[in-house]
Structures are given as C-alpha cells and as structure tokens.
Amino acid sequence: MIKSSLKQLVIWLLLLWERLESGVVYNLASQRTRSYPYDVYDNLRERDPVHRLRLLKAHLLTSYEDVDRVLRDHRRFSNSRRGFAFTELRTLLHSDPPSHTRLRGLILKAFTSRAVNKLEPRTREIMDELLDAVEGSGRFDLMRAVAFPLPIIVISELLGIPSEDRKKFEDWSNRLAKSVEPVLSDEEISGIRSAWDSVYEYFDAVIDERRTDPKDDLISSLVFARDEGNKLTHEEVLLTLLLLLVAGNETTRNLIGNGMLALLDHPDQMKALRDDPELMGSAIAEMLRFDSPVQLDGRFVEEDVVIGGKTIKAGMQVLCSLGAANRDPKVFSDPECFDISRSGATNLAFGRGIHYCIGASLAVLEAKSAFSGVLNRYPSIRLVERPEYQDQLVLRGVKELWVEVTR
C-alpha cells in the first residue's frame, strides 16, 4: 500500500517536471491518453515535437518529418538494443545491418509476394465461412466474428499449423504481442514468459519435423531458404516464426477493427466505398493513417544527435509516434478528416526504411477480403454501441465492435 502510494507520488512528480519543462505532458500511464491519444499528439506536435519523457529514458517524436528521418536512418538510430522484453535473443525486427540484411534477404526468399498473392481466394473463402457462422444473428461482435479469427487462420495456414492447434496459437499470439508495450504488469510479464516457453517448444519440434519431412508451407520454405549458400539456423527460423506470430495478428486485427469503426462513424465514406469498390486500396491506406494499428516505434540513439534543435545523447531511446506523424497537418490536409479518396504522402503505419513491414501486402490482402466480405453481404450495417479501446500504448485497437446488420 505504502509502496504503491510512493510509486504514484514519484510518477506525479516526474509528470510535473515534464510539464514545467515543456508546457505539455505525455502520460503513458493515463487511461485517457491510451483510449484517445490524438489530442495529446496534436498538442505535443505544436508545442514540443521532440518531447523529453520523464517516465522513460526517451524522447517522443510527433512530427512526420522527424519520424520519417529517424526510421530511414538506421545507422544512427538502432533497433538492436531492444528485443522481446524478456530475452536477449534478436529477431529480424531487433537487429541492424549486416545481420538484418542477411536475415531479411533469407526470410524474403520464403515470404514472397507470390506466396502471399496465392492466398487471395482462400482469404475470401475464410471470410465467407466466418460470416456464415454468425448468419441470422442480426447483431454480433465483429472483432470476435471476423477480426480475431481471420489473421490467425491465415497465418496458421500459411505456416502450415494444423487447425486443431489454432486456439493455442491465438492465445500465445495475444500474450506475446504484449511484449511490445513499454509498461507491463507482473502478470503480463509472466503471461508472456509462459507463452514464449510453450511456443518455443512447439516450433522447436515442428522445425525438426519439416527438416526431415518438408511440406508446401512457410515453415518448410524458411527451413530450406538459401541465399548465396547462406541459410537460416534452427534458432533463426524459430525466432522468425515467433516474430511472425507477434507482428502479424493483433496488428491486422486492429486494422480490421479500427477501419470498420471508421467506416461506421463516417456513413458517407462507407457509401462512397460501396458505390465504388475500386476505392478499396486507398480506403485501407486511409484507415491505416486515420487510426494506426501500431502507434509507437522505438529506436536507440547510437551517437549524440540533434533533432528539432534538441541534442539527444547516445544511448537514449527515441519513440516515433506513427499515430501522430500520420495526423501531421503539414503533410496531410485536414488530418482529422477520414477521407477514403485521399491521395498524396504515404502514411507511416507500416514503418519506413529497412524495417518496413514484411507483412504489409498480406495485411492489406486480408483487410480487403474482410471489408469486401462484410459490405457485400450486408447492405445495411450500423454500430450498436461505442466500443472501448484496449488499454495499450503501442498496439491500438478496440476490445469489441458490436454491429447490427440486415441482409
């Protein structure tokens, strides 16, 4: 009790210091910031775009220009000092060149756009099955019905995971995804650790199986990927599988959930999309910009650097706010307006530079199937109640999305 009051007091004093120093505050512990961060971002971008966070050894960047610059400059802003919160092992995402270049080259040999595009008819079929399962309900939670299962089924089939293991997979993926959050409770840390142990053991055995008995799936392709005589070690394949599980599910789920919510909140835009399905590509780009599934992307400063007139010392962290950059009025006119025919600058929702999302085209393909599936089946769809967002800072998405539909 005394310990927790003391902790609260320390947090309060640090936030007060932050406010006195810059006139603004980014309270990562606040429920309000987590549920609707966009006002806070606007305030920060206007008044202190390179903002020293006193609760972390970090600066928060909120302008498009600064975020873009940091993500492109992998020499001065490294990814290799961070990793999954509980292990020293380095995945593709947690490495710098030359190790990153080698890993990415090998992974791309397996994760080809041909392999991804082949999935299109299957994702449409899965969508039909998912919507058949709620047929006649009139009212359902779109997250449970579509946004949760679709990415899990797709990645499981792509990897070659049998359907009876999917539930386990979903549970591991949900727990592991928490590892990207900067603030974790003891309970979350132990959930991540136990999921890590289970998934490690599971993939360890599957990789050995594929080595002796290859199948037409992504795990076998990763095991046998070759690039000028180079190949992935057993542990590298394992870490890549773990990364795909963490990076691809909650993110795509949130694109489907946040995107559908944006359409429901803007009936004129939903109508425009129904009238002209050719707009689907730009509609998905706008959904990614408007309510980005990944809000923050961290890097470590390798050498003292000046950003926005402020010197940031080597060893400090910079947190790039993708959500804020994607609403920067210098780059996107009327950024708070959801406009599915928007053109111009590319948003930063999938990152930028050498770590640009490997699964971007897969995520977009899934989202296209999800939105077309729902819009084609239901001429009328409306929101039943305002959804709540997950209590998270990095991955932004709603808990449930209750809709009422008529056919």
Ligand code: HEM
């Ligand atoms: C809407 C869905 C998605 C969003 C918003 C998203 C976002 C991102 C972002 C922002 C990064 C860059 C991280 C950084 O710079 O540190 C990234 C990297 C990555 N993503 Fe995604 N992602 C999505 C879906 C997927 C899917 C479906 C997969 C695979 C199944 C995937 C696999 C990866 C991998 C492996 C990386 C690391 C690439 C590297 O380090 O070179 N992502 N993603």
